[in-house]
Amino acid sequence: MEKTTNISPIIEIKDLKKSFINNHVLNGFSMQLNKGESLVIMGKSGSGKSVMIRCLIGLMQPDSGIVKIMNKNIVNLERNDLDNLRTEIGFLFQGSALYDSMTVRENLEFPLRKKKLSAKEKETLVSDALESVGLPETVNLIPNELSGGMKRRVALARAIILKPKIIIYDEPTTGLDPITSKEITQLMKEIQLKYGTSSLVITHDIDCARVISDRMILLIDGINYKEGTFKELSSSNDKRIQAFFK
Amino acid sequence: MKPFQFYNKIKNFFIEIGELAYFAGRFFKEFFTRPFEFKELLRQCYTMGNRSLILVGVTGFILGLVFSLQTRPTLMKFGAESWMPSMVSISIIRELGPVIFALICAGKISSGIGAELGSMRVTEQIDAMEVSGTNPFKYLVVTRILAATLMLPLLIIFGDAIALFGSALVENLRGDVSFQLYFIKVFKALHFSDIIPATVKSFFFGFAIGLVGCFKGYNCEKGTVGVGEASNSAVVYTSMLLFIIDFIAVFVSDILFEI
Ligand SMILES: Nc1ncnc2c1ncn2[C@@H]1O[C@H](COP(=O)(O)OP(=O)(O)OP(=O)(O)O)[C@@H](O)[C@H]1O
Ligand SMILES: [Mg+2]
Numbered sequence: 103m104e105k106t107t108n109i110s111p112i113i114e115i116k117d118l119k120k121s122f123i124n125n126h127v128l129n130g131f132s133m134q135l136n137k138g139e140s141l142v143i144m145g146k147s148g149s150g151k152s153v154m155i156r157c158l159i160g161l162m163q164p165d166s167g168i169v170k171i172m173n174k175n176i177v178n179l180e181r182n183d184l185d186n187l188r189t190e191i192g193f194l195f196q197g198s199a200l201y202d203s204m205t206v207r208e209n210l211e212f213p214l215r216k217k218k219l220s221a222k223e224k225e226t227l228v229s230d231a232l233e234s235v236g237l238p239e240t241v242n243l244i245p246n247e248l249s250g251g252m253k254r255r256v257a258l259a260r261a262i263i264l265k266p267k268i269i270i271y272d273e274p275t276t277g278l279d280p281i282t283s284k285e286i287t288q289l290m291k292e293i294q295l296k297y298g299t300s301s302l303v304i305t306h307d308i309d310c311a312r313v314i315s316d317r318m319i320l321l322i323d324g325i326n327y328k329e330g331t332f333k334e335l336s337s338s339n340d341k342r343i344q345a346f347f348k
Numbered sequence: 349m350k351p352f353q354f355y356n357k358i359k360n361f362f363i364e365i366g367e368l369a370y371f372a373g374r375f376f377k378e379f380f381t382r383p384f385e386f387k388e389l390l391r392q393c394y395t396m397g398n399r400s401l402i403l404v405g406v407t408g409f410i411l412g413l414v415f416s417l418q419t420r421p422t423l424m425k426f427g428a429e430s431w432m433p434s435m436v437s438i439s440i441i442r443e444l445g446p447v448i449f450a451l452i453c454a455g456k457i458s459s460g461i462g463a464e465l466g467s468m469r470v471t472e473q474i475d476a477m478e479v480s481g482t483n484p485f486k487y488l489v490v491t492r493i494l495a496a497t498l499m500l501p502l503l504i505i506f507g508d509a510i511a512l513f514g515s516a517l518v519e520n521l522r523g524d525v526s527f528q529l530y531f532i533k534v535f536k537a538l539h540f541s542d543i544i545p546a547t548v549k550s551f552f553f554g555f556a557i558g559l560v561g562c563f564k565g566y567n568c569e570k571g572t573v574g575v576g577e578a579s580n581s582a583v584v585y586t587s588m589l590l591f592i593i594d595f596i597a598v599f600v601s602d603i604l605f606e607i
Contacts, residue, residue: 156475161479181483185483189480195476202467212480
């Protein structure tokens with residue numbers, strides 16, 4: 103199945119550069135995410151994956167390069183337009199990033215603040231999202247009362263509550279035991295099927311990559327070193343690529 | 349210390365002051381743009397007031413007690429005990445009360461904000477807000493600075509009242525002055541030129557407490573170590589700033605009210 107060129111990319115990054123003083127993290131990284139696709143990006147720790155998605159979502163200003171989401175260049179977007187665009191994107195942070203001082207319900211309702219919804223509609227959305235991640239009974243707990251895996255799930259519920267077109271996962275399975283990792287991976291797959299989202303997944307987890315990915319990109323030396331399906335990359339002869347699949 | 353290091357320290361200090369001023373400017377800019385986070389403001393006012401109330405109350409009571417107990421013998425030597433109420437009330441309301449309660453609140457509120465926002469920064473909660481379409485500066489910083497600015501005067505007035513009560517208690521037990529007489533004397537001695545500068549000053553104290561706490565917390569770096577640093581330096585800088593503001597306030601009110 104060859105990807106045709108007329109498929110419109112929902113995210114497009116071209117020649118992205120970013121450095122911190124003397125630390126050149128990204129040296130011209132390019133990628134595109136097509137509609138409905140799951141793209142996995144792998145790279146060593148510290149290779150700049152988080153920096154890349156921070157530039158993508160506008161949390162960091164890139165030094166140069168083009169970042170387009172749904173055909174809008176986000177680098178010079180007005181605050182309001184950027185906020186509107188962000189409601190189309192779900193973001194799962196590396197450390198879950200749940201608001202400590204709020205209950206699970208308030209955490210999930212937070213992204214809904216801008217939308218004019220009745221209490222009942224909110225309640226439905228919250229319970230739907232929690233249902234999807236399999237934690238309906240946690241709604242009145244605070245994050246400190248949850249385990250790491252549960253936090254990750256609640257964070258996932260928060261990311262999907264607005265039924266976003268794109269979900270970005272920053273290392274969704276890191277720091278979890280293998281069984282919980284599998285469950286989270288399964289959950290990501292289910293959500294993808296249920297909502298038809300496009301996903302951008304950053305991960306070191308080979309099992310997760312195998313299950314999730316339609317296509318993969320290896321980020322090495324700040325550039326998109328190699329691109330291909332899981333099969334293609336895992337059977338590559340390049341030593342630097344093999345290192346990921348040991 | 350090598351001269352070069354010293355130079356760098358001074359330079360960093362001024363850079364920090366510049367950044368603080370920029371942060372304050374941003375506060376005013378965002379304060380005047382819609383939408384306003386009213387609910388969060390109320391919540392912050394409630395938490396700040398609620399958390400500091402007992403602390404300020406206890407400190408105030410002891411302040412009143414100690415101050416009266418120690419002044420009494422001196423005044424007695426001159427046979428001027430009847431001046432006690434006016435002397436104590438003027439010193440507490442004009443100067444001691446605002447400064448001491450503001451310092452207490454710097455320790456409680458400013459460091460609390462520094463630690464809270466700092467940990468929100470390092471655990472990416474602030475980024476998460478940003479990503480979910482809420483301006484975190486508005487939601488977290490503007491509300492907190494405003495809440496501190498509004499609550500500090502209230503806390504100080506409350507503390508002053510308790511301090512006067514403590515002092516009245518001493519007079520009542522030691523000097524047989526009835527509470528009624530004590531407070532009649534207090535209100536006779538106090539003028540608006542005592543109360544207004546003190547109250548205006550306390551708004552600025554509140555602003556400083558909120559501003560520095562938020563500044564340190566919001567710009568926190570370097571992981572969990574940074575959180576401790578943020579909360580610690582919030583208290584130190586705030587306390588310093590409080591004395592500077594106090595100096596300016598006394599200077600200005602001296603000119604305005606010429607006493
Ligand atoms: N705000 C910053 N200031 C300075 N340097 C930074 C900053 N953020 C990231 N870096 C540097 O950028 C590099 C890449 O960091 P990044 O967090 O993107 O790594 P990563 O690929 O996500 O790693 P991990 O898999 O461990 O999350 C690191 O060397 C880091 O020191
Ligand atoms: Mg990372």
